[in-house]
Amino acid sequence: MAEQSFHLAAPVAGVTLALLAALGPTAASAAPPPTDTAGVAGPVTAAASRFVPGPCPEPPEPIEALATARCGVLEVPENRDRPDGRTIGLAVAVIPAVSAKPAPDPVVFMAGGPGGEVFDDIPFLVSSGLNRDRELVVMAQRGNLYDKPGLACPELDRFHARAVGLPSYTPQTEKLMADAVKQCRDRLAADGTDLSAYNSTENAADFADLRTALGFKEWNVYGHSYGSNLALTYLRLHPQGIRAVALDSAAPAQYVSLPFAWANAREGLDNVYKACAAEPRCKTRYPDFERTLNEQVQKLEANPLTLNVSPPQGGDPVKVVLDGGALVNLLVAKAIPFADFPAAIDELARGNPERLAKARAAGSVAVEGQTAHGLTQSILCSEWLPGHSTSDVLKAGREAFPAWPEPVQAQAPQLPFQDQLCRIWNVPDRTADVRVPTVSSVPVLFINGTFDMKTGASWAPKTARTLSHATTVQVPGIGHWVVPQSPCAQKVLASFLNDPSAPDTGCVAGLRWEPFTITPK
Structure with a gap:
C-alpha cells in the first residue's frame, strides 16, 4: 500500500432518466432535471450543487468495484463566497454493499493527502470490508484526478x-x-482557478452537499490522515445527517502545523x-x-x-x-x-x-x-x-x-x-476558520498505529476531550493508515459501524508488532 503525503477530468456523459432512477427514489427526487454536459471542457457558471450521474472513471489499472458502482459528478460552486463564480465537478462513485440486506446508512470515505487520489484507495477500502454491510461512497476532493478542474x-x-x-x-x-x-x-x-477556494471549509461543504444530493438521510464518515482532519471540520460545520465518524491516523485540525x-x-x-x-x-x-x-x-x-x-x-x-x-x-x-x-x-x-x-x-x-x-x-x-x-x-x-x-x-x-x-x-490565512476544536456528541472512533511517524497516536486522546462519545484505539506496530493493514482494526471499525455506542475493541488486547528482521553480524 502506497504511503500518502503529510503525501484528468472524467467526461460526463449524457444523463438519462433511467440513470437518475438507478440512484434510488430519494436521490431521484432530490436531484435536478437531467442535463447533458458531455461536451463541457472545463468549469461553467456556478449554480446550486447537484449530482449528475455519469460513467465511472477509468483508472490505468482497472478497479473491479467500479464495474458495479453508480458514478457521476457532483457540481458545486468553486467558491461559495462568490455565488456568481464558476462551478467545478467532483468525481463520485457509490459502490454497492456485499450484503443482500445492507444497512440504510452508507459509509463515505475522506482520503488523505491533502491531494491524495481517492479512486486508487478503493481496492484497499473494499478489501478492508468497508462495503460489506453498507454502500461505500467515495468522492475525489476538489482538484483531484478525475475532477474538473484538476489541480x-x-x-x-x-x-x-x-x-x-x-x-x-x-x-x-x-x-x-x-x-x-x-x-x-x-x-x-x-x-x-481560484486557489483560495481549495481549502477544508469548501471541502467539508462539498461532502455536506453530496449527502443531500444523493438523498441519504444519514451516513457514516471514515477519514484517513488529512481525511480525518477534514472529517472533524465536516462534523463541526455540517453535523446534520452524520451518524458516526471513524478517524484513522488522526490529524486533528486544531493541532496540525x-x-x-x-x-x-x-x-x-x-x-x-x-x-x-x-x-x-x-x-x-x-x-x-x-x-x-x-x-x-x-x-x-x-x-x-x-x-x-x-x-x-x-x-x-x-x-x-x-x-x-x-x-x-x-x-x-x-x-x-x-x-x-x-x-x-x-x-x-x-x-x-x-x-x-x-x-x-x-x-x-x-x-x-x-x-x-x-x-x-x-x-x-x-x-x-x-502562525x-x-x-x-x-x-x-x-x-x-x-x-x-x-x-x-x-x-x-x-x-x-x-x-x-x-x-x-x-x-x-485560514487558520482562524480551521484551527478550532470540534465539540460533538456524535460517536467518534479513533484508530491509530503506534509506529506512525506522520500522525502520532497521542493526538487522539487529546482531540477526544471535546467529543463526549469518543473511543480511542492504538494498534501496536502499525504505521500510517491502520485499517487496511490490520485485520483487528477492520473488526473494530465494523463493530463501530454496527453499533457506534459500544464498539468491540477486544481484539486489540495482546496484539504485537511484526518481529524485527535479524541479519547476521
Whole structure:
C-alpha cells in the first residue's frame, strides 16, 4: 500500500432518466432535471450543487468495484463566497454493499493527502470490508484526478523524480522546487482557478452537499490522515445527517502545523525503539539502534553518499544522493517496512547502504498527474503554515531530535522549504476558520498505529476531550493508515459501524508488532 503525503477530468456523459432512477427514489427526487454536459471542457457558471450521474472513471489499472458502482459528478460552486463564480465537478462513485440486506446508512470515505487520489484507495477500502454491510461512497476532493478542474502539478512530480539525485536541503534543491511550484501556480492561475477556494471549509461543504444530493438521510464518515482532519471540520460545520465518524491516523485540525510533524516523528520512532528493546532478539542484535541512527543522520548530512542503483520497480540505475535529510524522510514515509528498520540502519553503519538507496531510488519513478499538488499547497499554505515561523520548525526539530544536525532539524519531515513555497503560492490565512476544536456528541472512533511517524497516536486522546462519545484505539506496530493493514482494526471499525455506542475493541488486547528482521553480524 502506497504511503500518502503529510503525501484528468472524467467526461460526463449524457444523463438519462433511467440513470437518475438507478440512484434510488430519494436521490431521484432530490436531484435536478437531467442535463447533458458531455461536451463541457472545463468549469461553467456556478449554480446550486447537484449530482449528475455519469460513467465511472477509468483508472490505468482497472478497479473491479467500479464495474458495479453508480458514478457521476457532483457540481458545486468553486467558491461559495462568490455565488456568481464558476462551478467545478467532483468525481463520485457509490459502490454497492456485499450484503443482500445492507444497512440504510452508507459509509463515505475522506482520503488523505491533502491531494491524495481517492479512486486508487478503493481496492484497499473494499478489501478492508468497508462495503460489506453498507454502500461505500467515495468522492475525489476538489482538484483531484478525475475532477474538473484538476489541480495536478506535473512540474512538481518531475521535480520529485529528479530530487532523488539531489542533496535534500541545499539552496539549489530549494530553488528547483520553488521554480516547479511557481510554474504550477502560474499555470493554474492562468486557467482561472481560484486557489483560495481549495481549502477544508469548501471541502467539508462539498461532502455536506453530496449527502443531500444523493438523498441519504444519514451516513457514516471514515477519514484517513488529512481525511480525518477534514472529517472533524465536516462534523463541526455540517453535523446534520452524520451518524458516526471513524478517524484513522488522526490529524486533528486544531493541532496540525509544521512543528507538529517533528513531534509525530519523535513519537513514532520512540515506539519503534521501545519495541526493539522489548524483543530479546532485536535488543541483542541491535543494542545501540537509536545511537546508531543518530550517528548515521549526522554522518550522512556531513558526507552524503552518491550511488547509482536500480529502482525496486526495475529499470536502469539512477543517481541517488543519500544524506541525513533523505534518511529521515525515508523513515518517516515508511519507505522500508518497520520490521527492517534496525537491520537497514545497521547495514548502513557497516558500509552497506543498498537497502536504503533502493528505497530512495523508488521515488525516481514518479507517475505524473496522480496527486493534486495544487490542493496540497493551498491547504498547507492557508491552514498549516500560518502562525509558525521557520525558527519554530527548527526549535521543534531540536526538541525532538537534539542529536541531529541543524540542516535536518530546520525542515519538517516531508514538507521542506514551505516558508518559501507558500510565499509563492500566496493564498489567504485560514487558520482562524480551521484551527478550532470540534465539540460533538456524535460517536467518534479513533484508530491509530503506534509506529506512525506522520500522525502520532497521542493526538487522539487529546482531540477526544471535546467529543463526549469518543473511543480511542492504538494498534501496536502499525504505521500510517491502520485499517487496511490490520485485520483487528477492520473488526473494530465494523463493530463501530454496527453499533457506534459500544464498539468491540477486544481484539486489540495482546496484539504485537511484526518481529524485527535479524541479519547476521
